[in-house]
Amino acid sequence: MENRTDKNSYTIIFAIAMVIVVGALLAFTASSLSPKISENQRIEKQQNILYAMGVNDNDESSAIFVSTQDAPELFNKYISKQLVIKNGEVSEDDQAYLIDLKKDKAAAGGDPAKRNLPLFVGEKDGVTHYIIPIYGKGLWDAIWGYVSLDENMVIQGAYFDHKGETPGLGANIKQRYFMDDFIGEHVLDDSGTFKGVTVAKGNADPINENKTDNEVDAIAGATITGDGVTAMIKSDLKLYKPYFDNLKNN
Amino acid sequence: MGLLSKKDTKLITDPLADNNPITIQVLGICSALAITAELKASIVMSISVMFVLGLGNVVISLMRNIIPSKIRIIVQLTVVAALVIIVDQVLKAFAYELSKTLSVFVGLIITNCIIMGRFEAFALANGPWKSFLDGIGNSLGYAVILIIVGFFRELLGSGTLLGFPVLGDPIAKTGLYAIGYENNGFMLLSPMALIVVGIIIWVQRTRNKALVEDH
Numbered sequence: 001m002e003n004r005t006d007k008n009s010y011t012i013i014f015a016i017a018m019v020i021v022v023g024a025l026l027a028f029t030a031s032s033l034s035p036k037i038s039e040n041q042r043i044e045k046q047q048n049i050l051y052a053m054g055v056n057d058n059d060e061s062s063a064i065f066v067s068t069q070d071a072p073e074l075f076n077k078y079i080s081k082q083l084v085i086k087n088g089e090v091s092e093d094d095q096a097y098l099i100d101l102k103k104d105k106a107a108a109g110g111d112p113a114k115r116n117l118p119l120f121v122g123e124k125d126g127v128t129h130y131i132i133p134i135y136g137k138g139l140w141d142a143i144w145g146y147v148s149l150d151e152n153m154v155i156q157g158a159y160f161d162h163k164g165e166t167p168g169l170g171a172n173i174k175q176r177y178f179m180d181d182f183i184g185e186h187v188l189d190d191s192g193t194f195k196g197v198t199v200a201k202g203n204a205d206p207i208n209e210n211k212t213d214n215e216v217d218a219i220a221g222a223t224i225t226g227d228g229v230t231a232m233i234k235s236d237l238k239l240y241k242p243y244f245d246n247l248k249n250n
Numbered sequence: 251m252g253l254l255s256k257k258d259t260k261l262i263t264d265p266l267a268d269n270n271p272i273t274i275q276v277l278g279i280c281s282a283l284a285i286t287a288e289l290k291a292s293i294v295m296s297i298s299v300m301f302v303l304g305l306g307n308v309v310i311s312l313m314r315n316i317i318p319s320k321i322r323i324i325v326q327l328t329v330v331a332a333l334v335i336i337v338d339q340v341l342k343a344f345a346y347e348l349s350k351t352l353s354v355f356v357g358l359i360i361t362n363c364i365i366m367g368r369f370e371a372f373a374l375a376n377g378p379w380k381s382f383l384d385g386i387g388n389s390l391g392y393a394v395i396l397i398i399v400g401f402f403r404e405l406l407g408s409g410t411l412l413g414f415p416v417l418g419d420p421i422a423k424t425g426l427y428a429i430g431y432e433n434n435g436f437m438l439l440s441p442m443a444l445i446v447v448g449i450i451i452w453v454q455r456t457r458n459k460a461l462v463e464d465h
Contacts, residue, residue, distance in 0.1 A: 012320040018325060022332045029339050036343040044346065062413070068346075165355050166406065168287025168438055171354070206421055220435045 043068050045097050048076040051159045052146035053122050053129040055079065063159075063176040079131075081121040085243055087113045096120070101135035102142065112239050119240065129156055132240055136232025138226040140164040143173065149187065149235065153244050155197070158182040160229060170225030178219060184211040187237055194241050196234035199226035254383075254445040261383040265391030271364045272395040273451045274461065278364035282396055285355065292400030295355045296393030300386060302333055302359050303356070303368060307385035310373040311335070326369045327360075335360050341358075364392055369446050399446045407437030 004010060047065040050056065055078055057064040067075055082096035096118040108114035119132040129148040136143055141163035147158040160173040172178055182197060188214070189195040200215040201223065208216055218226040254262070262405035271277045284292045309329050310317075317325050338356050339348035359365070368388050373381040404410055404450075409427075418425015422434055436442050455461045 005316065005318045006320070011320050014316070014318050015321060015324075018328060021327055026332060026335055029336050033339050033343040037339070040342065040346040164357070166287065167285050167291035167354060168408070221438045 022080075035163060040068075042098065042179055043071050044123065046071045048146050048159050048161070049097060049120055049122075049131050049133075050074055052131050052148040052157045053124055054148070054157050055124060058176065061176060063174065063179065078124055079120050079122040083119040083121065085117040085119060085240070086115070088242060090243065093118075099133075101133055101144065105135065115239070117239055119243065127156070128159070130240075130244075132237060134232045134236035136228050137234070138165050138173075138228040139170050139222075140166070143225065143228050143232065145232070147233065149237075149240075149244070151244065151247055153187040153188065153237075153241075155182045155185045155187065162225070165222070165225050169219065170222040171221065172219045173225055173229055180214075181208045181216040185216060186212050186214060187233075191215065194238050199230045201226075258380070258383050261380060262387040262390065265384075265387040267391075267392060267454070268461065270348045270391045270395065270454075271367070271388045272392060272447065273454055275364075275367065277367040278362050278392055279444075281355075281358045281362050281445065282294060282392075282399060282447060283440045284285060284358060286396055286400040286443050287403050287407065287438045289397065289400040289404045291354075292396040293393075294351055295358070296389065296396050298317065298337075298355050298359055299362060299364065299392055300389035301337065303365050303423040304382055304385040305391045306330055306333055306365060307381040310369045311376060311378045311381035314374050322374070323366070323370075326366055329369075330365050331360055364388060395447065395450060398450060399443055402446055403437045403443060406434050407442075409433050 005014075035072050047068070050071065051063070051065055054072055055066060057066055065071070081092060082094050084093045084096050084099070097120065099118045100115055101118075104116050118133055120129075122129045122131065128151065130150070131146055131148045134145050134147060143160065143162045143165065145158060145160035147155055147159075150156055158179050160179055162171060162173060165171045165173065185197045187194065187196060195214045198215050199218045201218045203215055203217045205213065205215070206217050265271055272279060272282055273344065281299075285295050285322060287381065306326075306329055310326060313325070313329075334356055338349065338352070341352060368385060372384045376384070391457075401411070405416070409415060414445065415425075418427045421428050
């Protein structure tokens, strides 16, 4: 006897019903949770920016943010100015940290003059931090980060994060030992031209003592993620060079 | 009779060794190779799979009499994908930190052969309670292998366990590194995970000859 579930008409109706039910379920979940999710993402951005300028709860070896409750208050306390640079024009915008670099990059279509470049200026222990968000791609998916520079474009702190790099390999770019290696690295070379920081394999300086060689030690087995970090530092920090030139001349 | 009958207990304990999803059923190998470079990742993945497989098995089992056989694989895939997305969204809203750790695994759960394998082999033919136990049992069996592989890969590859250095500091040359030990970077790459899984299969079949197939 033929089972009623084998009929073509039953199959089609079942498929349609399933799509409607599952679709409705997912749409309901997504729309009801989205305010809470974007709130979490907003706080995370504040935590990231604070981390890059050294406001964090780090213990000896691990990287720990300030707590989510304290983040908005500390953000207002430490970040004195949020700027957006567009085609050389600098303007203040207290929502600059909400700029989505990925969307902005895509909208500009490879033309840096069309991009909105966010820059955060903060002060901690008498030192001024210029914090720049960067965005690029790793092996599997997006990688991004925040780099804090001083007025000579020397790195004072860095935070990297990723969407889907391999645990134990590429995912280690958000480990403290890797991020801390960037502190003190020069982004410019001796003559003052932009050089970036290279995540180098076969680095003869694993303890990272030479901070003016524009190199940090790579993570074994994470070559493409490391290259991605190098590339995003080069491409994104370079766009801010005119701002820093200006800063020095005035 | 307690909470679990003898048969029910077997559903949980069998997949731990004699019917292990990875070493005997050869399911879920891909994810076992991909994420076991760290012990912590192995544990997180095991818990995620347990949740999705346990719940998914129940859902499929409840629907087993109304699923048209022609499109049953698509139906199963839809159930897994929907479950995973809902779990991911809820975590993002209420446990943001955890959701970031899990994000790597979410995609891998959808493609994990254990899930589809158990839906096909068990949930489509059994009741919800039995299917739930089968899901938990199989994910525990999966967890055992993942944790063994993760343990050896992290220990020999990075010299750490759950992130804590246990063999000394490789840069400052303390502990075992002082007497010339080096981390084996090969352990961190996927091929070595396959070799570790192979060794586990070898040990298991040497100890229990009943598992060896006749040719």
